[in-house]
Amino acid sequence: MTARWRTLWTLTGWGLLALVIVFSLIPSPPKADLPLWDKLNHLAAYGLLMFWFAQLTPRRFRLAAGLLLSGLLELAQGLTGYREASLQDMVANALGLALGAVLARRLPSPLAWLEAHRT
Secondary structure (H helix, E strand, C coil): CCHHHHHHHHHHHHHHHHHHHHHHHCCCCCCCCCCCHHHHHHHHHHHHHHHHHHCCCCHHHHHHHHHHHHHHHHHHHHHHCCCCCCHHHHHHHHHHHHHHHHHHHHCCCHHHHHHHHHC
């Protein structure tokens, strides 16, 4: 991965992380009237973050960072006064992290593919 592309991928990852933080802490995040919608959002968001950063960072730090982020955001939600911390959300986050890690190990890197086809 070239430095130019690595910078783009890293900045994109930080942007995705910022979106997760914002949607975790705003008073009324978008909702759909579907069963388990909230848990699926947690699973998808943390899965995407893990999948993305799995292509950019050493493996030994990813899971710990993801779990720390999950716990801190749930704690922050509980402190807002308008959101609540949820063990079920933390479980959905952890499942998303695991899913993203498995997919990153089993699938070819889309970032490497894009880089190879855009040079």
